[in-house]
Amino acid sequence: MYTVYRAAILGMSFSLALTTSPVTLYGGEDEGMCVEAGVPYYSFQLITTKNILGTGRGRGSVEVTFSDNSPFGISVTSDGSYDYDLKLSLNRIKLRGEGRLVAWVTTRDLSKIRRIGPLDPYYQVNGSVDWNKFLVVVTLESNDGGNSDKWEGPVVFRGMSRSGMMHTMVGHGLLQEENCFAYGYDG
Amino acid sequence: MPAMTPSSGWRMIPMDMNMPMLPGLEGAVPSVGAFLPGVGIDLGTIPLARPSAIVKLQRGDTLDLSVSMVRRSIDGTEMLMFGYNGQYPGPLLDAVEGSTVVVRVRNEIQMPTTIHWHGVRLKNQFDGVPGLTQAPIEPGEDFIYEVKVPDAGMFWYHPHVREDVQQDLGLYGNLLVRSPDPEYFGPVHREEILVVDDLLMDGEGLLPWGKESSTHALMGRFGNVMLVNGQTDHQMKTKIGEVIRFYITNVANSRTFNITFGDNRIKLVASDIGRYEREQWTPSVVIAPGERYVVDVQFDKPGETVIANTIQAINHFRGEFYPHVDTLSRVMVSSQINEEDLSDSFELLRENQEMISEIENLERHFNEAPDYELETLVRVKNVPTPIVISMESDTLYVPPMEWNDAMPMMNWLSTGKEVTWILKDKTSGLENGDIHWEFERGDIVKIRIFNSPDSFHPMNHPIHLHGQRFLVLKRDDIKNQNLVWKDTAILPVGSTMDLLVEMSNPGEWMFHCHIAEHLHAGMSFNFTVREY
Structure with a gap:
């Protein structure tokens, strides 16, 4: 559509x-x-990879707000990057078998990865990020292997910050149709 | 020998080579005439501007303030600009809380003007809004302002006639109102004023402004030359361990700064109208046009450090953010140790009980439903087609803040003829000047403002209320943990903020965006506070 x-x-x-x-x-x-109103504007969806049993019909979202400890109305770091709080939630999940879901943020080239943490029994977790463009990845980690700096298990959900939708006119040209589906948006 | 001022025709604006001109816009110029002040005047006849002087004002003092043409040299180019009492910035007025001073203003420029005392809750007839509180001061005329300063804080004064032109040309100055309480702030070794600004220049000097209407109506006029206290080469000297209190004011037309002080820690103590509930550490100072912040900084390493505007700029052509640093001031920190060690008091984060008590008295209003809800929008018409195509192709993501002019030519070509910025009352559906709210003195009013991302080119707005003070209670439904009285507050794209306004000052007042070009593109309305 x-x-x-x-x-x-x-x-x-x-x-x-x-x-x-x-x-x-x-x-x-x-x-x-692809424009939404209000707080949801910078929020984005997490898309299932359908790789793990019980997650194929799952849905997910990340709510993005400015860090609540900023006195300025907008939170940025000393290098000018936005400082966001993230609220991640999944639903329609019936995870079977071993392992737990762990959330991560990473830059788009995967050169930097930070662990947000394991999802709670309601499949929710909160975190933060201070990169302007980023990916959120949820992986299935072994029960005792989820404390490392980098994910080891399969990717279950993934999504991209709305800022990732900022177009380059170099690669695409002004009039080229952009395929939202390729970026994980089905809106 | 000084040159004549340049002719007033349009010149192509400076373009970042990373952002090429859009096809179809070659040779395009704004749809309004070009304006430069004093065209054809021999610059040699104009007095050279002087740096700002401090004027200590006692109760009842009278100050004469001229608004005149001055000669300025910026980056080696001599130019005709404006000044208050021939100074850049205007004189720093240093007054005592609760006092009243009289300011006799004489207009010696070739345009009508007024003076708005930004943030001061003074008598309405001295607020300086032409057509609302006074008639414009015509060239050669005088106006007497009676300025009563009920609050301690760092305020500023500027024109309210074509601010996009007059303020940019140098008409701004600070009004520092001191509390009589010697312990109002913690101890510091000394105080410094930082008035941050930017100017749009090329090799010939200042780029012309729009004559009948503002250019740069979409994003406001970003400059390419940074100024601190009117200087491009601001420098300071300090000693290791010295604690300096900086009073920072952003007088730029549109630019929001993210100010860093090297690796030195920054303690935020106050904003527009007084102190925070609690002092706090901050990695930088985000300051939008019209806002003020007071910070204490201890310089604890010898050598040179810089005060900088440190941002992630946007390159729309490449679709990416990139780090960008503008040096605002160079600070030489000598290894000589200051005799008085203020390290312990600097480490202390004070609580301001007076402010906390004031807030507690208002807490019963915090959870009330908003009395009014506003939405910000933009409406455009007759925009050159290449601009529309370009902007349509980049609407999937709009940044919360525009830290740089990432589309200089498109922005320049958009004028108040094509662009209308809108404050819309969501209940009545009325917009801008059609809105008129009425209150009684003493009313505590909650106003919710939503910066809609759902329009042609949404942008951040510094929202300013005249004559009153407010608290920013919530942003995006997140409670503000540390309150301070404000008169101007940033509203990023897509955000909602709840203001609690204390309607304490009777009269007819303005509510507007403090990006000068947005104001002149319609983004304002008036409200009345009646005596009961």
């Missing part, structure tokens, strides 16, 4: 570009562009 809408918008823009006439747009009318 999204891709169809987006293609229509871009196609319309392209047609207008050919006419060189200015375009009139009104605020709030471009719904359907």
